[in-house]
Amino acid sequence: MKKKTDRQKAKLPEKSGNSPSKVTIHKIPTGVRGLDEILGGGIPEFSFNIIAGSPGCGKTTLAHQIAFANATAQKPALYFTVLGEPAMKMLRYQQQYSFFDESKLGRAVRFLNLSEVVLEKDLDAVLDEIVRQVRAANPSTVVVDSFRTVVRKAVANANELEMQSFIQRLAQFLTSWEATTFLVGEYDKEEMRDNPLFTVADGLFWLSQVAERNSIVRKLQVIKLRGQESVPGLHTIRISDAGLQAFSRTLGLLGTRAKPKRRRRLSMGIPELDKMMGGGLLEGDSLLVAGPSGTGKSALATQFIAAGLRHGEPAIMAIFEERPQGYTDRAETFGLNLKTPQENGALEILYLRPLDLSVDETMQAILDAVERIGAKRLVIDSLVGFEMALAPGFRTDFRESLYRMIGALTRAGVTILSTVEVEDTFTAFSLSHYTISFLTDDIIRMRYVEIDGQLRKVMVVVKMRGGNHSKDIREYVITDEGVVIIHPRTTQYHGLTTGIPERTGSSPPQKAEASPEPKAK
Amino acid sequence: MSRITPKIRELSQYLIAYETKANKRLETNTPEAFHVGEKLRPHLTSLMGNVGFSALLSRALALANAEVPWLRAVRVRADGSLERLDEPAAQADPEQISEGSVVLLAQLLGLLVVFIGEKLTLRLLRDIWPKLSLDDFDFDKGEKHEKEN
Numbered sequence A: 001m002k003k004k005t006d007r008q009k010a011k012l013p014e015k016s017g018n019s020p021s022k023v024t025i026h027k028i029p030t031g032v033r034g035l036d037e038i039l040g041g042g043i044p045e046f047s048f049n050i051i052a053g054s055p056g057c058g059k060t061t062l063a064h065q066i067a068f069a070n071a072t073a074q075k076p077a078l079y080f081t082v083l084g085e086p087a088m089k090m091l092r093y094q095q096q097y098s099f100f101d102e103s104k105l106g107r108a109v110r111f112l113n114l115s116e117v118v119l120e121k122d123l124d125a126v127l128d129e130i131v132r133q134v135r136a137a138n139p140s141t142v143v144v145d146s147f148r149t150v151v152r153k154a155v156a157n158a159n160e161l162e163m164q165s166f167i168q169r170l171a172q173f174l175t176s177w178e179a180t181t182f183l184v185g186e187y188d189k190e191e192m193r194d195n196p197l198f199t200v201a202d203g204l205f206w207l208s209q210v211a212e213r214n215s216i217v218r219k220l221q222v223i224k225l226r227g228q229e230s231v232p233g234l235h236t237i238r239i240s241d242a243g244l245q246a247f248s249r250t251l252g253l254l255g256t257r258a259k260p261k262r263r264r265r266l267s268m269g270i271p272e273l274d275k276m277m278g279g280g281l282l283e284g285d286s287l288l289v290a291g292p293s294g295t296g297k298s299a300l301a302t303q304f305i306a307a308g309l310r311h312g313e314p315a316i317m318a319i320f321e322e323r324p325q326g327y328t329d330r331a332e333t334f335g336l337n338l339k340t341p342q343e344n345g346a347l348e349i350l351y352l353r354p355l356d357l358s359v360d361e362t363m364q365a366i367l368d369a370v371e372r373i374g375a376k377r378l379v380i381d382s383l384v385g386f387e388m389a390l391a392p393g394f395r396t397d398f399r400e401s402l403y404r405m406i407g408a409l410t411r412a413g414v415t416i417l418s419t420v421e422v423e424d425t426f427t428a429f430s431l432s433h434y435t436i437s438f439l440t441d442d443i444i445r446m447r448y449v450e451i452d453g454q455l456r457k458v459m460v461v462v463k464m465r466g467g468n469h470s471k472d473i474r475e476y477v478i479t480d481e482g483v484v485i486i487h488p489r490t491t492q493y494h495g496l497t498t499g500i501p502e503r504t505g506s507s508p509p510q511k512a513e514a515s516p517e518p519k520a521k
Numbered sequence B: 001m002s003r004i005t006p007k008i009r010e011l012s013q014y015l016i017a018y019e020t021k022a023n024k025r026l027e028t029n030t031p032e033a034f035h036v037g038e039k040l041r042p043h044l045t046s047l048m049g050n051v052g053f054s055a056l057l058s059r060a061l062a063l064a065n066a067e068v069p070w071l072r073a074v075r076v077r078a079d080g081s082l083e084r085l086d087e088p089a090a091q092a093d094p095e096q097i098s099e100g101s102v103v104l105l106a107q108l109l110g111l112l113v114v115f116i117g118e119k120l121t122l123r124l125l126r127d128i129w130p131k132l133s134l135d136d137f138d139f140d141k142g143e144k145h146e147k148e149n
Helices: A035-039 A059-070 A087-094 A115-120 A123-137 A152-156 A160-176 A196-200 A271-276 A297-310 A324-333 A339-343 A359-373 A383-389 A398-411 B006-022 B032-065 B069-073 B094-128 B144-148
Strands: A048-053 A077-081 A109-113 A141-145 A180-185 A203-212 A215-225 A234-240 A243-247 A286-291 A315-319 A347-351 A377-381 A415-421 A442-451 A454-464 A474-479 A482-485 B074-076 B082-084
Touching: A035 A215, A035 A243, A048 A059, A048 A160, A048 A196, A059 A077, A059 A087, A059 A141, A059 A180, A059 A203, A059 A243, A077 A123, A087 A109, A087 B032, A087 B094, A109 B032, A115 A123, A115 B032, A123 A141, A123 A160, A160 A180, A160 A196, A203 A234, A234 A359, A243 A359, A271 A482, A286 A297, A286 A398, A297 A315, A297 A324, A297 A377, A297 A415, A297 A442, A297 A482, A315 A324, A315 A359, A324 A339, A324 A347, A339 A347, A347 A359, A359 A398, A377 A383, A383 A415, A398 A415, B006 B032, B006 B094, B032 B069, B032 B074, B032 B082, B032 B094, B069 B074, B069 B094
Parallel strands: A048 A180, A048 A203, A077 A109, A077 A141, A141 A180, A286 A415, A286 A442, A315 A347, A315 A377, A377 A415
Antiparallel strands: A203 A215, A215 A234, A234 A243, A442 A454, A454 A474, A474 A482, B074 B082
16 A cells, blocks of 8 residues: 655645635725715725826815825824925815814824925935834825925936835835825826836826816826726816715716606696696606797796695706796796795705706706605706706717716606707707607607697697507697696697698687787796 | 904913923023924924925014014024024013013914914814813804803
């Protein structure tokens, strides 16, 4: 019998079905709304990151937000300032943001000035000073702002090796000390290829300002993030009193809540229209109301909201053209009270009109409002106004953005009515020049027609994805009750959809109209 | 018109009294503001660098000069420390010296309040003098004496 070899004697680990578990990389929050989602959950702990971009993009604000979000007295954030924005000014301006917690200053968030060391000494001395401070404080987060200034002398002296060695040692030391590091600097994208800093970095966050005609939009790109999947592309960021807020390019595409199989029919607030729609609008649908100016789209939208409020369904009206007061006043002329629901929190009228909005910001504002009041109905009045409120750069992909927005809102269980102004050409029956009708479940078209020497109004339900609907073209008027459908369908004309129908039946005796329709305010 | 409010002046006096007590065994010729300045210097230079602190202190000194003549014989060194020059202008009676200290420190505190606000100024001072109760100077909490009443 053969002797057992040493290897056989030593008990080898048996192959198990369970492979060794991979390391868990914890993620630290950025404190920036929307950014953690873009990053895939947050910033990898102990990573070495660069926040780069041109002046005024929000680099320092982002670094501050991260520092304040993660710093505690036990695991502070060390913020090294170097010849950039003077510390006094930094404190002066940054305290304006709501994330700036003055109680953290000094203990949890410590600002340290490296200017003299950088100016008077070499990179070894800079590293020694950082090492000294880090050893003493044991920080969770380290920021160097601006890092470009730290290595400027070495770059000017063309001492690339010194700089490379410094970056390597700094990265190794800070990672070993379990600090998540952010180097802030003004860089051009062209520098990425030759600068060793970008090779060493685990994460690279690029901030920029994109000019389109007269509007400027801030963007963020995650160029690199080791160890996790982030959302690619350029994401809109905005700086407000709360600091930075990021809007993922894919905002609204997530979430899988399907529409329930049995959905209620919601009243439009116009009984005849409910009948035309087979009992009302299906809950969770997106309805497009298209028509030229003055046909009563906003009135119809107001009646839709008021009907919901009567049934205890909170609502949001996102308006882009008229002011909220105008809406409330007009509703009053129809006998609809929108003031009380606004006061008791059942209705919010969002007036969104800046000219540099992004769809994502608008979507976020609406989603926030929906969540705030538990809204079931939403009116967007109008899509044309909405497009006008966007920064020119966002108008080009308005359709795609709208698709995400409507998807996100209907998935949230909201029933949407959007209005869109279309031109009546009197020869064609266009639904919307945006070609966005594919985004909606249902379409109602309102238009002017010339009948018996009068310019009257008709409407038709063009499409209802969720069920059958009336094919009738019905005449309506706008009275002190709002939109009121008056006559049953007429069979005495053809070509009503062109706006200039031809009479096919006998002409009834003509009676002059006694008085015009009451004009809405 | 001086930007020093009664409250800032009171705070200045309070800090000087505290540091004078702590430094009573040290040389008596040194104006009290110098001791307080030395206590502030490492903290503020670590925050804003020597250059930043020196600039701020120089501005405070310039403002204080207008109120207390003997301070014209004081200069700020590059490292942010204060130096009293051996000049005739530096000669003053103890009361004037003391008043100069209060005004100089009050101007410095006033500048801090202008730039970073009252809350952050008090936060910085609390870090420097952790044993000192500065609650009575919390600008949001009203006047010190009101609190006592």
